[in-house]
Amino acid sequence: MKKELRQAKIEQLINQRPLANQEELMAALKELGISATQATISRDIREMQIVKQQDAQGNLRYMIFKAHNSSEQDKLNKAIYDSVTAVILVEFMNVIHTTPRSANVLAAILDDLALEDIAGTVAGFDTVVVISPTRESAMKINTLFNEHLAHDELT
Structure with a gap:
């Protein structure tokens, strides 16, 4: 078939x-x-x-998974706003905590973006581990998430 x-x-x-x-x-x-x-x-x-x-x-x-014609970056921003509760940098990885059952969706968005600062993702129930090729790349991802989290707290 x-x-x-x-x-x-x-x-x-x-x-x-x-x-x-x-x-x-x-x-x-x-x-x-x-x-x-x-x-x-x-x-x-x-x-x-x-x-x-x-x-x-x-x-x-x-x-x-469908996000109603929004750009990939918009999908990520919305997912951070809707579900991310904390981001922890650990060497060349970021451990991202989400609301329950949201980790797979966030990982799918990150995988679709195919960012050069992300080598891969592993998702569980409420946690995504984002693996970066270098510590500097991991720091960029951490900054991206924390900027959106800080912005969300202000709104």
Whole structure:
């Protein structure tokens, strides 16, 4: 099956019913007669910007990350304002604390920005570790976050 068709079915499934993990997504695809490996599903999830978020009933489920035509930098600024509670610089990394269940969305935004000062991100429940190639790069990221946090406190 072509990637575009598979990904269109994945988007349709995610919008139709709550799916909370790759196994549930693979089973739903199989019901439609679509066979895909875990590695393929994992790649699709990354390419399609699928994140886990809490739905209206409080359950975690896959959702496609969309930010209504705002620029990538605007997405980051909004995410900092909405969810970041603290930023701690540790050598060449920043440990960013967020509100519960917000870390994956923030990490996805940072990954999409593809900033040269970020080598990669690791997200958990309410924490994102941002790894930079150098201490100087990490300091730039720390300053970026702290400037937005300070600005948000003033408004």
